[in-house]
Amino acid sequence: xxxxxxxxGSLKRxxxxxxxxxxxxxxxxxxxxxxxxxxxxxxxxxVVWIASMTKALTGAAAMQLVERGxxxxxxxxxDVVPELSGxxxxxxxxxxxxxxxxxAKRPITLRHLLTHTSGLGYDTWNAEILRYxxxxxxxxxxxxxxxxxxxxxxxxxxxxxxxxxxxxxxxKLVEAASGQRLDRYMSENLFQPLGMDDTGFAIGPAQRLRxxxxxxxxxxxxxxxxxxxxPQTPEFHMGGGGLYSTAGDYLKFTxxxxxxxxxxxxxxxxxxxxxxxxxxxxxxxxxxxxxxxxTDLDFxxxxxxxxxFMINPTAFPGxxxxxxxxxxxxxxxxxxxxxxxxxxxxxxxxxxxxYDARAVAAFEGFEKAVYANL
Numbered sequence: 132x133x134x135x136x137x138x139x140g141s142l143k144r145x146x147x148x149x150x151x152x153x154x155x156x157x158x159x160x161x162x163x164x165x166x167x168x169x170x171x172x173x174x175x176x177x178v179v180w181i182a183s184m185t186k187a188l189t190g191a192a193a194m195q196l197v198e199r200g201x202x203x204x205x206x207x208x209x210d211v212v213p214e215l216s217g218x219x220x221x222x223x224x225x226x227x228x229x230x231x232x233x234x235a236k237r238p239i240t241l242r243h244l245l246t247h248t249s250g251l252g253y254d255t256w257n258a259e260i261l262r263y264x265x266x267x268x269x270x271x272x273x274x275x276x277x278x279x280x281x282x283x284x285x286x287x288x289x290x291x292x293x294x295x296x297x298x299x300x301x302x303k304l305v306e307a308a309s310g311q312r313l314d315r316y317m318s319e320n321l322f323q324p325l326g327m328d329d330t331g332f333a334i335g336p337a338q339r340l341r342x343x344x345x346x347x348x349x350x351x352x353x354x355x356x357x358x359x360x361x362p363q364t365p366e367f368h369m370g371g372g373g374l375y376s377t378a379g380d381y382l383k384f385t386x387x388x389x390x391x392x393x394x395x396x397x398x399x400x401x402x403x404x405x406x407x408x409x410x411x412x413x414x415x416x417x418x419x420x421x422x423x424x425x426t427d428l429d430f431x432x433x434x435x436x437x438x439x440f441m442i443n444p445t446a447f448p449g450x451x452x453x454x455x456x457x458x459x460x461x462x463x464x465x466x467x468x469x470x471x472x473x474x475x476x477x478x479x480x481x482x483x484x485x486y487d488a489r490a491v492a493a494f495e496g497f498e499k500a501v502y503a504n505l
Contacts, residue, residue, distance in 0.1 A: 302370020
């Protein structure tokens with residue numbers, strides 16, 4: 132009980148010091164849940180937009196279909212989703228501002244998509260994709276319109292790590308291989324088996340009553356509430372960032388990975404997902420192009436990527452072990468899965484832009500408190 136109070140204290144301090152408007156967090160070991168708590172504007176059962184924490188769930192869905200022989204990690208993805216066969220590489224822009232494109236020399240694979248080495252990018256962190264969108268009038272991926280996925284490659288598949296819309300396309304592969312919309316496939320094959328009753332692309336009536344409000348920082352060092360919601364009747368379900376969930380629900384997913392699949396995935400599949408899956412390529416810093424959405428992502432420099440998790444090659448002092456799995460969501464939500472110490476944690480607020488320095492420090496404080504009290 133005393134250890135729970137210490138961990139809860141990290142959440143309370145984060146709110147009282149103005150680091151975040153509210154926070155909800157949970158942690159578990161292989162033996163079960165060791166902490167659930169909230170402070171400020173969020174409650175334990177608050178429904179939050181988990182944004183890119185969606186990616187690991189889409190990756191798990193894709194790997195289920197690899198297990199069943201319906202998808203292949205290294206076959207051309209265009210064999211399943213023909214639109215991926217026609218992807219071209221952006222070589223620059225002509226004098227009149229129109230993009231210059233050439234055919235790609237090699238095919239995109241599911242492995243490329245799950246490791247963000249397909250060559251596809253996000254306008255949030257890539258100036259060329261932002262310029263391409265502005266030149267062509269293509270909407271942002273958050274519109275959930277199919278045309279938003281038609282942006283070109285920035286490099287040849289497999290050439291470098293470029294964080295982007297790859298896992299939205301992986302969601303398209305899941306749909307094509309399963310014959311189901313992504314929401315239904317995930318519900319039947321992940322959410323229901325894991326008891327993730329508050330997770331989905333659409334916000335149900337019960338969830339809407341508990342939906343946390345989005346915030347930005349106000350000039351007076353306080354917080355301002357803003358309107359924000361992912362389209363509820365989308366053309367495509369955003370496998371890269373469209374889910375709403377709770378900290379408790381997402382902890383169930385991390386515990387499944389920690390447990391080696393728990394009947395949802397095979398142990399050997401989880402082991403494969405948890406290893407470097409992009410060879411000599413490493414993650415690199417990303418410079419924000421849309422400061423209202425994100426700060427610069429320098430924390431990824433030198434990291435590796437699995438299927439689909441970020442992997443830290445060395446330990447973080449007082450925190451996770453080397454080879455831990457992690458990622459985050461745009462509204463400053465974070466998780467980690469430590470296969471060495473057998474502990475996982477989920478921490479979420481609803482604050483833009485991403486990687487807010489004070490929010491990150493508060494998350495790290497929570498993680499340190501968990502490890503100090505194991």
